[in-house]
Amino acid sequence: MRAEHVPPLLALAGVTVDHGALRAVHGIDLALHEGEVVSLIGANGAGKSTTLAAIAGVLPVADGEIRYAGEAIHLLPTHQRVRRGLALVPEGRGLFARLTVAENLRLGAYTRDNPQAVAEDLERVLALLPRIRERLHQQAGTLSGGEQQMLAIGRALLARPRLLLLDEPSMGLAPRLVDALFDTIATIAREGVSILLVEQNAALALELSQRAYVMANGLITLSGTAAELRDDPAVRHAYLGEV
Numbered sequence: 259m260r261a262e263h264v265p266p267l268l269a270l271a272g273v274t275v276d277h278g279a280l281r282a283v284h285g286i287d288l289a290l291h292e293g294e295v296v297s298l299i300g301a302n303g304a305g306k307s308t309t310l311a312a313i314a315g316v317l318p319v320a321d322g323e324i325r326y327a328g329e330a331i332h333l334l335p336t337h338q339r340v341r342r343g344l345a346l347v348p349e350g351r352g353l354f355a356r357l358t359v360a361e362n363l364r365l366g367a368y369t370r371d372n373p374q375a376v377a378e379d380l381e382r383v384l385a386l387l388p389r390i391r392e393r394l395h396q397q398a399g400t401l402s403g404g405e406q407q408m409l410a411i412g413r414a415l416l417a418r419p420r421l422l423l424l425d426e427p428s429m430g431l432a433p434r435l436v437d438a439l440f441d442t443i444a445t446i447a448r449e450g451v452s453i454l455l456v457e458q459n460a461a462l463a464l465e466l467s468q469r470a471y472v473m474a475n476g477l478i479t480l481s482g483t484a485a486e487l488r489d490d491p492a493v494r495h496a497y498l499g500e501v
């Protein structure tokens with residue numbers, strides 16, 4: 259159990275994010291401690307992906323602060339955040355379809371300069387994702403949806419993340435593949451990687467997480483332990499498909 263005085267690994271304070279003239283995220287606070295899996299759930303258009311993009315540095319913050327590992331990072335370019343151990347697996351996976359699986363994996367290590375360590379991590383990632391090892395020389399675009407999601411996660415792991423930001427990993431996958439994928443994500447978490455998970459499948463997300471935040475219309479409307487949220491009538495009705 260963590261000591262209460264340990265500062266969070268990730269802390270958002272009053273974070274506001276715009277898409278041009280549209281304000282998508284309105285001054286949210288969010289914290290994640292080292293070793294935690296925290297979910298961000300909410301309806302379509304709530305601002306979940308926008309929040310992850312701001313943490314990763316893909317979108318600028320209009321106001322507020324993002325602290326990570328004791329440092330304000332919201333003004334750093336993306337690659338410097340990756341170097342510090344923040345890796346995003348974006349919605350839609352963001353693979354290079356015409357590059358091979360191996361080339362996509364290598365791109366995950368683009369900020370790293372120790373080839374020996376990268377080679378060791380590649381072995382570890384391929385041990386975790388055996389289906390990917392069998393397809394190293396295939397074009398990424400020819401993989402199945404489930405394999406592509408595994409590859410996207412594998413690529414992010416090659417950045418040697420301390421915090422993995424996962425945006426809708428189960429999207430478009432058959433239930434059997436979703437189970438396998440979430441087993442893999444649970445293994446990654448057990449190995450000590452902290453995870454901020456955005457997931458449409460709230461039941462699954464709450465199963466894997468210690469805590470969660472609910473987002474609606476660019477605001478955090480509710481937060482608590484996974485058990486608290488699972489028992490919350492509003493969450494049950496709106497996100498767990500119960501009446």
Ligand SMILES: Nc1ncnc2c1ncn2[C@@H]1O[C@H](COP(=O)(O)OP(=O)(O)OP(=O)(O)O)[C@@H](O)[C@H]1O
Nearest residue numbers: 277280282300301302303304305306307308309349
């Ligand atoms: N590139 C963009 N340009 C303009 N508006 C955008 C852009 N991306 C998102 N938005 C808007 O910002 C708001 C938040 O979108 P966001 O993608 O963060 O939601 P989300 O919670 O991830 O939804 P979903 O569950 O559908 O993925 C929405 O109103 C959306 O229409």
Ligand SMILES: [Mg+2]
Nearest residue numbers: 306307308349
């Ligand atoms: Mg989204």
